[in-house]
Amino acid sequence: WGDASWEHVHVAGKKKEALLLQLSPAKTASMIGWSSALSFRETVEFTASWYKQYYVGDKDMMQLSLGQIDAYVKKAAARSLPWAGGSV
Numbered sequence: 001w002g003d004a005s006w007e008h009v010h011v012a013g014k015k016k017e018a019l020l021l022q023l024s025p026a027k028t029a030s031m032i033g034w035s036s037a038l039s040f041r042e043t044v045e046f047t048a049s050w051y052k053q054y055y056v057g058d059k060d061m062m063q064l065s066l067g068q069i070d071a072y073v074k075k076a077a078a079r080s081l082p083w084a085g086g087s088v
Helices: 016-021 025-032 040-056 061-078
Strands: none
Touching: 040 061
């Protein structure tokens, strides 16, 4: 967990789930003003932190989850995302 690293390898073409779901980030952004609240790195950090605590078992997972939701909303507001109410 501490010394882990990853390498993102781009594969040309659509991913399997993209073919099934027919998601369009550009359409979502234009229709409802959606954009990511977290960078890729932040997303991985949130996810890894949650799973690490889950498997270590020394934290109240409800509190951890609520804390991550709160941090997510604060980041979204700080990035002036419309659904988060703008800047804090």
